[in-house]
Amino acid sequence: MHGFRQILRIEARLYLRDRPTLLSTIGVPTLILTVLGLIPALREPDPKFDGQTFVSYFAPSLLVVSLVVVGVNTLPAVLATYRERGVLRRLATTPAHPAALLAAQLVLALAGILASALLLIVVARLAFGVPLPRHPLGFTVAFVLGTAALLALGLLVAAVARTTKAAQALAAPLFMVTMFFGGAYLPRFLLPDFVARIGDYTPPGVQALLDAWTGTSPQPLHLAIMAVIAVAAGASAAKLFRWE
Amino acid sequence: MPVIEVTHLKKRYGDLVAVDDVSFTVEAGEIFGVLGPNGAGKTTTVECVAGLRVPDGGGVSVLGLDPRRDAAQLRQRVGVQLQESQLPDRLRVAEALELYASFYRNPADPAALIDKLGLGEKRNTPYKNLSGGQKQRLSIALALVGNPEIAILDELTTGLDPQARRDTWGLIEQVRDSGVTIVLVTHFMEEAERLCDRVAVIDRGRVVALDSPAGLVSTVAPEQRIRFRPSAPIDDRLLTDLPEVTDVHRTGSQVVVTGTGEVLHAVTSVLARHQIVAADLRLEQSTLDDAFVELTGRRPAN
Structure with missing residues (x-):
């Protein structure tokens, strides 16, 4: 893909230049974790959470926040803006392909998600004694598939939305649904059981993340659903994506 | 090429x-x-x-x-x-x-x-x-x-x-x-x-x-307009008799002569022969605007 390397370098620079967005996308989950972690009662093991602390139990939902903010909020908005303002079109007149810009944005979204997740996991471990994921392989697979499913949904929004406003309008309900079922608004033990079960299958698959984090291997069905969503949304996005 | x-x-x-x-x-x-x-x-x-x-x-x-x-x-x-x-x-x-x-x-x-x-x-x-x-x-x-x-x-x-x-x-x-x-x-x-x-x-x-x-202007709208205020009364026929002149009319004290080719030269020569001075003389040539309107039947933007 001609121009990818140069575009990635410039886009990374623009990404780092936008400090407020950078801090809010990468720092917010850790900030919430810190606030909750400062409450002593939430650091006590509780039989309600299989003997874990609330902070441990809630950490995967904060990971959901990282993934959803970048994948569903930031990525489609950036791509739709680039399309609306003719950035993609202008690129199409040069030897570089606009797909190089899209790929660069995906790489940056991934980098943002990874940075956000790492910060969360490390702070949770060091400051609040949340153990590192006990099933590293299962956790990695759940994380990769969940991320892929969300980014694919984000790309689908970017593909069908003609304008930035339309992208935001489409992304907002998706954002709320994934956040809600991911247990980011209400901890999942407060949700009715069937609602929590739905959340097992909405991207990025919070139950699989929780299972792997606490040491059980994630259920294959949970992972398979994420893979199906990633492939279906990704393929539709590729088919529907408009460069102008 | x-x-x-x-x-x-x-x-x-x-x-x-x-x-x-x-x-x-x-x-x-x-x-x-x-x-x-x-x-x-x-x-x-x-x-x-x-x-x-x-x-x-x-x-x-x-x-x-x-x-x-x-x-x-x-x-x-x-x-x-x-x-x-x-x-x-x-x-x-x-x-x-x-x-x-x-x-x-x-x-x-x-x-x-x-x-x-x-x-x-x-x-x-x-x-x-x-x-x-x-x-x-x-x-x-x-x-x-x-x-x-x-x-x-x-x-x-x-x-x-x-x-x-x-x-x-x-x-x-x-x-x-x-x-x-x-x-x-x-x-x-x-x-x-x-x-x-x-x-x-x-x-x-x-x-x-x-x-x-220039070609567009001349093919579509070859006419030129001359406006002036004569220093003495002038008979329209002096101007309409000129082969280059297609139309003469008056607006207030102004005479407006429309014509083609060397119309300006023809008009000023006639005036000079009759010792009439053309005050506030202006030559209006057709512009691309006029040509455009004629070609498309529409006013251009601005």
Whole structure:
């Protein structure tokens, strides 16, 4: 893909230049974790959470926040803006392909998600004694598939939305649904059981993340659903994506 | 030698026929204007030339190549400045030019181009802080940074103030003088008259005229109007008897003589013979505006 390397370098620079967005996308989950972690009662093991602390139990939902903010909020908005303002079109007149810009944005979204997740996991471990994921392989697979499913949904929004406003309008309900079922608004033990079960299958698959984090291997069905969503949304996005 | 050949181009969007039948050739080194009212099919035509759209019929050849099949080659050799194409807010002038230069095999020196376009003091300014004229100049710079053989510039000066517009015109002449063939899409008559060697007037998806700006004016509206206040009463017949004169009428104390060819000389000679002084004498020649109205039946913008 001609121009990818140069575009990635410039886009990374623009990404780092936008400090407020950078801090809010990468720092917010850790900030919430810190606030909750400062409450002593939430650091006590509780039989309600299989003997874990609330902070441990809630950490995967904060990971959901990282993934959803970048994948569903930031990525489609950036791509739709680039399309609306003719950035993609202008690129199409040069030897570089606009797909190089899209790929660069995906790489940056991934980098943002990874940075956000790492910060969360490390702070949770060091400051609040949340153990590192006990099933590293299962956790990695759940994380990769969940991320892929969300980014694919984000790309689908970017593909069908003609304008930035339309992208935001489409992304907002998706954002709320994934956040809600991911247990980011209400901890999942407060949700009715069937609602929590739905959340097992909405991207990025919070139950699989929780299972792997606490040491059980994630259920294959949970992972398979994420893979199906990633492939279906990704393929539709590729088919529907408009460069102008 | 023609560098662009368009033959019987057709393009429709659903039921809307954007381009019905457009043919023209552009010669190396000229500034070729594509003129027409809004919605006439100008932009679609040049987008087909730039390889951004696939024609439904007819042929397009650019530098002897097919804009679709040989797209990769042509993108190296043709620079395009699109209507309403912006850049990311935080991208700085120098970054934008360096990025775009990196796409090309033989790019221009970005720093030199920045200076040439008068953006030297703005090289580290983010895009969003540039004025309209500066954004437009940056946009032109991006179209030129690949050292193209052809530059396609769409609605170059729309939204610019008169001074910025004149500066931009000067710039385009410099670019042409450096050997670049330029296709200029515009709906400003003054711009076409000032810059273009030849102009295709497009209306409702068809070429309705193709000539030099002066040629267009003379074929369509060859008449000239002379206005003056005679120092003594004058008999209309003295003027209507002149073969060059087609009409004489009066508005207040003014006489308005319409005619063709050497009408000014004929009229002033008659007046001199009768020792009448023509005060406030003005000669009004038809402009491209008049030609445009006659060709398309519509007033141009502004």
